[in-house]
Amino acid sequence: MHAVLGRLLKERVFCYLDNIMAVTSSMEEHLVTLGSLRVEQAGLDLNPKKCVLVEEKVEFLGHVIDRGGIRMDPERVEEIIQYPES
Numbered sequence: 001m002h003a004v005l006g007r008l009l010k011e012r013v014f015c016y017l018d019n020i021m022a023v024t025s026s027m028e029e030h031l032v033t034l035g036s037l038r039v040e041q042a043g044l045d046l047n048p049k050k051c052v053l054v055e056e057k058v059e060f061l062g063h064v065i066d067r068g069g070i071r072m073d074p075e076r077v078e079e080i081i082q083y084p085e086s
Contacts (some may be wrong), residue, residue, distance in 0.1 A: 001042075005020070012024055012029075012033050013033065013037070016060075016061060019060070020037070021058065021065075022034060022037070022059055023059075023065070027054070028053065034053075059073055062076045070076065
């Protein structure tokens with residue numbers, strides 16, 4: 001996956017296993033970034049059921065990411081708080 005994403009990694013694109021997330025500040029930049037991913041040329045297939053495009057708020061790896069920044073998912077935090085002690 002790193003060979004496909006190349007220089008985009010850690011600039012605007014984050015990858016974890018088979019999850020790819022592009023983070024940009026404008027629609028124009030987002031479309032350019034998506035066009036630069038080159039997944040088709042690498043012989044990779046995207047699952048349309050798992051694709052979420054052009055969202056202002058996403059949940060990714062237990063975090064909520066939006067214009068306000070990155071924070072832990074409040075539902076996950078509550079699960080940890082409510083976890084029974086041994």
